[in-house]
Amino acid sequence: MMIRTDILQGDCRDVLATLADNSIDLIFTSPPYADQRKTTYGGITPDRYVEWFLPITEQLLRVLKPTGTFVLNIKEKAAKGERSTYVLELILEMRKQGWLWTEEFIWHKKNCYPGKWSNRFRDAWERLLQFNKDRRFNMYQEAVMVPTGDWKHKRLAKLSATDKIRDTSKTVSGFGKNISHWLDRPQAYPSNVLHLATECANKNHSAAFPEALPEWFIKLFTQDGNTVLDPFMGSGTTNIVAQRMGRNSIGIEIQTEYCELAKQRLEPAAIKLFDIKQNYGTFTENPLYAVH
Amino acid sequence: MMIRTDILQGDCRDVLATLADNSIDLIFTSPPYADQRKTTYGGITPDRYVEWFLPITEQLLRVLKPTGTFVLNIKEKAAKGERSTYVLELILEMRKQGWLWTEEFIWHKKNCYPGKWSNRFRDAWERLLQFNKDRRFNMYQEAVMVPTGDWKHKRLAKLSATDKIRDTSKTVSGFGKNISHWLDRPQAYPSNVLHLATECANKNHSAAFPEALPEWFIKLFTQDGNTVLDPFMGSGTTNIVAQRMGRNSIGIEIQTEYCELAKQRLEPAAIKLFDIKQNYGTFTENPLYAVH
DNA sequence: GTTCCGCATGAATCGATAG
DNA sequence: ACTATCGATTCATGCGGAA
Numbered sequence: 161m162m163i164r165t166d167i168l169q170g171d172c173r174d175v176l177a178t179l180a181d182n183s184i185d186l187i188f189t190s191p192p193y194a195d196q197r198k199t200t201y202g203g204i205t206p207d208r209y210v211e212w213f214l215p216i217t218e219q220l221l222r223v224l225k226p227t228g229t230f231v232l233n234i235k236e237k238a239a240k241g242e243r244s245t246y247v248l249e250l251i252l253e254m255r256k257q258g259w260l261w262t263e264e265f266i267w268h269k270k271n272c273y274p275g276k277w278s279n280r281f282r283d284a285w286e287r288l289l290q291f292n293k294d295r296r297f298n299m300y301q302e303a304v305m306v307p308t309g310d311w312k313h314k315r316l317a318k319l320s321a322t323d324k325i326r327d328t329s330k331t332v333s334g335f336g337k338n339i340s341h342w343l344d345r346p347q348a349y350p351s352n353v354l355h356l357a358t359e360c361a362n363k364n365h366s367a368a369f370p371e372a373l374p375e376w377f378i379k380l381f382t383q384d385g386n387t388v389l390d391p392f393m394g395s396g397t398t399n400i401v402a403q404r405m406g407r408n409s410i411g412i413e414i415q416t417e418y419c420e421l422a423k424q425r426l427e428p429a430a431i432k433l434f435d436i437k438q439n440y441g442t443f444t445e446n447p448l449y450a451v452h
Numbered sequence: 453m454m455i456r457t458d459i460l461q462g463d464c465r466d467v468l469a470t471l472a473d474n475s476i477d478l479i480f481t482s483p484p485y486a487d488q489r490k491t492t493y494g495g496i497t498p499d500r501y502v503e504w505f506l507p508i509t510e511q512l513l514r515v516l517k518p519t520g521t522f523v524l525n526i527k528e529k530a531a532k533g534e535r536s537t538y539v540l541e542l543i544l545e546m547r548k549q550g551w552l553w554t555e556e557f558i559w560h561k562k563n564c565y566p567g568k569w570s571n572r573f574r575d576a577w578e579r580l581l582q583f584n585k586d587r588r589f590n591m592y593q594e595a596v597m598v599p600t601g602d603w604k605h606k607r608l609a610k611l612s613a614t615d616k617i618r619d620t621s622k623t624v625s626g627f628g629k630n631i632s633h634w635l636d637r638p639q640a641y642p643s644n645v646l647h648l649a650t651e652c653a654n655k656n657h658s659a660a661f662p663e664a665l666p667e668w669f670i671k672l673f674t675q676d677g678n679t680v681l682d683p684f685m686g687s688g689t690t691n692i693v694a695q696r697m698g699r700n701s702i703g704i705e706i707q708t709e710y711c712e713l714a715k716q717r718l719e720p721a722a723i724k725l726f727d728i729k730q731n732y733g734t735f736t737e738n739p740l741y742a743v744h
Numbered sequence: 745g746t747t748c749c750g751c752a753t754g755a756a757t758c759g760a761t762a763g
Numbered sequence: 764a765c766t767a768t769c770g771a772t773t774c775a776t777g778c779g780g781a782a
Contacts, residue, residue, distance in 0.1 A: 196755050238757065241587040242552050247541040260534050266577050267560055268645050273756045274773030276641055279591060282758065282773080283641030285558050295533040299571060349568045351576030353560050360753055360776055368755060601775055640774065748782075752773100762768075 164408045165399055165426055169419045170392040176219035179410070185298070185386035186224050188374050190233035191216075194246055201369040206236070206244040210253055215390065217254050223389070225253040226294045229257070229381040233267070233369060235286040241279055247287065254291060262297075263290040263352060267373065270357040288377075290353070305347035306357050367397040374398040375405070382407055396422025455677075457691055457718055458699045460634065461711045466703040470510035471702070476515045477590070477678035480669050480690050481658040482525035483508075492706055499533065501538040502545055515681065517687050519590045520651070521673040522551070525559070525661060527578040534662040535570060539579065548581060554589075555582040555644060559665065562649040580669075595671040597639035600603055659689040666690040667697070674699055688714025 168175045191213065220230055228266050236244040253262055265288035270285040337422040359370045374397060378388060384406045390398040393411035395418055402409035403426060413419050460467045476656060483505065486498040490572035512522055528536040543553055557580035559701055564576045584611050651662040670680060676698045682690040694701035697717060705711050 190755085193755055210546070233755095235755070237755080239557070241584075241758090242554060243556060245553065247549065250535060254538065261537065262534060262673055263530070263572055264535060266560070268558070268560060268647075269775095271754085271775035271777095272643055273754055274775080275756050275758095276593075276758055276772055277585070278759095280555055280644070280757075281593070281641055284645045287757080290534075295571075296635045297571070301568065301573070322644060341771095348566075349573055351564065351574040355560075357776060358754070366754075422454055433710070440473040746782105748780105750780090751778090752776105757774095758771090760769085763766090 163406055165190065165321075165403050166410045167393070167396070167399070167419050167422055167426070168410065168412045169414070169416055171216060171414050173219070173413050176223065176391060178218065179219075179389075181222055182225045183387065184224055184389045184410075185228045185407075186378060186381045187220055187228070187230040187389045187391070188233075188377050189231075189390045190394070191370050191392045191393045193234060193237065195237060195239075196243060200261045206246045209246040210249050213250060214253055214257065217259065218257055220389075220391065221258060221293060224293055227296065227298045228293065229262075229297050229299075230291040231265075231371070231377045231381070232289040232291065234289065235283070238280060238283070247289075251289065258293070259291040259295070260295065261289065262292045264288070265290065266353045267369075268353055268355045270355060271360070272358070273302055279313060288373075298381060298383075300380060300383065301349060302349055304376055308346045308348045310402060314398045329382075367395055369397065371401050372395055374401045376407055378402055378407060393422060394418055396425055400425055455695055455698055458702045459685070459688070459691070459711050459714055459718070460702065460704045461704050461708055462704065464586045465508060465511075467704045468508065468515065469685060471511075471515045471681075473514055473519045475679065476702075477517055477520045477699075478670060478673045479512055479516060479520070479681045479683070480666050481523075481682045481684045482527075482686070483684045485526065485529060485623075486536060487531070496539050498529075498536040501536075502541045505542060506549065509551065510549055512552060512681075512683065513585065516585055517685050518586045519584065519588065519667075520587055521554075521591075523557075523669050524581040524583065525550070525578060525665070526581065527575070530572060530575075539581075540575055540615055543581065550585070551583040552585070552587065553581070556580070557582065558645045559661075560645055561645045562647060564650055580665075590673060590675075592672060592675065593641055596642055596668055598642050599637040600640040602638065617619040624734060632673060642670045659687055662691065663689055663693050666693045670694055670697055685714060686710055688717055727729040 168210055192204065194204050194209045196203075217230075224230060227339060234247055234250075236247045238244075255261055260380075267286045267288055269284050272282050275282055320406065354373070354376065356370050356372050359367055374388075374390075378401060382388060386406050386407050388398065388402040388409040390396075390409070391412045393399060393413040396413075399409040399411040399422060413422065484496065485494050488495050488502040494633040505635055509522075516522060526539055526542075528539045530536075559578045559580055559652065560577070561576050564574055569576050633665045646665070646668065648662055648664050651659060654725075666680075666682075670693060674680060678699050680694040680699050680701040681704075682688075682701070685691060685705040688703055688705075691714060693703040703714060705714065
């Protein structure tokens with residue numbers, strides 16, 4: 161099967177207008193948060209964030225299939241002792257546009273940013289807001305099943321001490337590292353809490369979120385040959401994962417450097433794709449349990 | 453030290469009016485959720501929830517000390533495929549009343565009720581919204597410090613295999629089970645995610661939350677002799693924990709049966725209090741790591 | 745081949761200082 | 764008064780090199 165991965169350079173407010181109606185199965189994106197990443201993006205202030213974002217969500221509503229899903233990764237910052245309210249306001253305004261606010265998943269960050277302040281602790285979670293166009297949307301729940309805690313306790317004795325120490329319950333949507341450990345396991349459905357580590361600067365690029373995050377939602381909301389869109393592509397993590405999983409994808413990014421980086425990261429993956437598909441069928445079927 | 457625990461029967465909209473201004477150090481409560489517990493407060497529908505709740509938060513703002521904190525445990529239900537938005541609207545409206553929305557903690561429920569629906573997974577988390585009257589409020593962060601992950605990796609080899617399997621990082625505010633494992637440990641500040649088990653129905657009353665939940669916030673936001681208020685007392689979990697920890701408390705409950713139940717639960721606890729204080733000093737100093 | 749240790753690095757936040 | 768910049772504080776992760 162031929163997989164398309166289109167990297168479109170430009171402001172997503174313009175580029176989205178060129179996409180066809182009802183053509184996308186999943187939108188997964190992490191827009192620049194208010195007052196954050198000022199060096200790479202303009203740095204939208206919290207009080208103007210909703211006004212800036214709503215024209216974009218209007219386009220997203222147009223290009224999404226009625227059976228499709230929009231997953232928005234976002235977290236409001238704290239300033240002067242208070243959390244900003246723009247995410248709350250955004251949800252309310254998007255509903256006025258016609259979006260259904262289906263669910264709020266929590267990304268519980270294992271390794272959140274350190275810090276200590278007199279009035280608050282470290283922020284260890286982000287929102288993954290699920291929006292839909294229609295109450296009837298595609299959801300492939302079996303694709304994200306996880307090993308049960310019961311199985312874990314029985315089999316874990318066979319693993320190395322390091323594996324044991326690092327292990328946590330998978331029924332709360334944590335993800336194991338080695339596929340060999342999770343074969344033929346009894347499975348359970350996960351919950352709406354994802355317990356993942358952020359990807360630090362261990363590689364030569366730093367992504368805003370770990371690959372496991374788009375991976376989980378791509379498995380849950382799309383099938384082979386479907387199309388995934390990320391209107392704030394960044395270094396292309398969503399598209400790379402989509403390509404590996406046999407999904408078409410579109411990535412929109414305003415910065416040319418990030419577009420180049422994404423293309424570099426995509427090409428070797430495209431070559432690997434066929435090897436993986438031929439030799440390790442389970443990899444694409446259950447990529448969360450494979451070592452990347 | 454003499455600890456007062458006042459159980460006040462009545463509608464909190466009336467009873468709160470009898471409390472003095474600026475007299476409460478911590479308000480911790482879990483109000484009836486919209487469309488839940490229909491018998492108690494007449495079954496508040498989601499669309500009228502904010503309007504019903506705002507007069508109560510106005511009273512709470514009045515009785516809270518300027519240095520005090522209000523922690524609201526709440527989670528919106530899903531109906532007709534969507535999450536209700538009344539919690540979001542409530543936050544926005546409370547800010548208009550003068551509340552500061554300081555933080556949103558997440559209670560990640562370890563063993564929530566299993567379930568699966570065609571369009572969503574188990575809801576494994578609830579909100580713990582922190583509101584304050586003033587940017588400068590009392591917070592005793594050292595009282596809730598937890599073992600570091602580093603300590604875990606270095607020392608865990610000495611523990612039994614079962615202990616290893618059960619262990620997870622405590623700095624993301626999970627709670628250990630056996631205090632003996634955590635003596636002389638290096639400590640770190642927790643995060644804003646609380647990873648607690650829901651309390652099983654092994655007692656003859658069903659509480660909305662486990663004791664560890666009010667316990668953590670009472671430790672964090674109050675000191676000995678301070679006063680804790682729960683305007684939706686239910687079976688009195690908040691007051692029982694407050695009493696055990698040497699805090700005065702006030703519980704307001706509209707149902708006489710719950711008031712009676714709370715009184716029954718409180719009396720034996722009052723007797724035990726002195727035993728505990730005399731014999732197990734570490735219990736009150738660090739009750740989260742004790743088996744209840 | 746393992747295991748262990750060192751080390752850099754994050755969607756952070758506050759208060760103080762400077763323009 | 765209001766915004767912009769800076770230093771101080773803090774810790775899980777995973778890579779690479781050493782034992």
